[in-house]
Amino acid sequence: MLNSPANPTGVVLTDAELQDLADLCTDRGVILVSDEIYDLFTYSDGRGEKGPSPSPARFTENMLLIRGFGKTYGATGWRMGYAAGPDWLIAEMAKFQQYSFVCAPSMAQAAMVGAFDVDMSAEVDRFERRRDMVRAAFDGVAQISDCRGAFYVFVELPEHLGMTATEFCDLAIEHDVVVIPGGVFSSRDTHIRISYACPEDKLKAGLDVLRNMMLN
Ligand SMILES: Cc1ncc(COP(=O)(O)O)c(C=O)c1O
Known part of the structure; x- marks a missing residue:
């Protein structure tokens, strides 16, 4: 599990650190789960360019990327987010979702569409x-x-x-x-x-x- 930018420290990993971690996971045959809920929040002395923080997705496809809208748009508790990863893993996650909670609340989905046009x-x-x-x-x-x-x-x-x-x-x-x-x-x-x-x-x-x- 990786969380960069991090809760509770605010630390942002560098490209080199992410590459090392991606390589380590590949060597050991484990899937890296990257929680990037704070991806928009990096500052001018942050790693690389200001703006979205570096993701290990730059270095490996053998990972599960998790992002959301709660922090970015001040909508915590709406439970709106998304995941990207290998087809087989997403298919298993969709199976679990379909037969447990089905989907995120429809009004939250509709409301969140407006956020895509907002510059934060x-x-x-x-x-x-x-x-x-x-x-x-x-x-x-x-x-x-x-x-x-x-x-x-x-x-x-x-x-x-x-x-x-x-x-x-x-x-x-x-x-x-x-x-x-x-x-x-x-x-x-x-x-x-x-x-x-x-x-x-x-x-x-x-x-x-x-x-x-x-x-x-
Ligand atoms: C590292 C991390 N991941 C995920 C979440 C959950 O975000 P959401 O409110 O969108 O479910 C939080 C919220 O505090 C968090 O700190």
């Missing part, structure tokens, strides 16, 4: 500025992930705090700020995940709280 580049620029706000807030305060895509940053809690990420998140909630403890994503409970998919004024207020919590 101004929105992506806005996310980049929010990402820059997060970077600036933790500069000199905490180590953060190499966040060049998606809308997440993984922040390592400074050791002097002497608390787990779960404890830190519980404390943040008392200040009306919701962040996710890293222990949800791995066996280490040392980082927090911040989502900057929120208006700038709210983001600034939340970052001020987190920054102050880390400085004290």
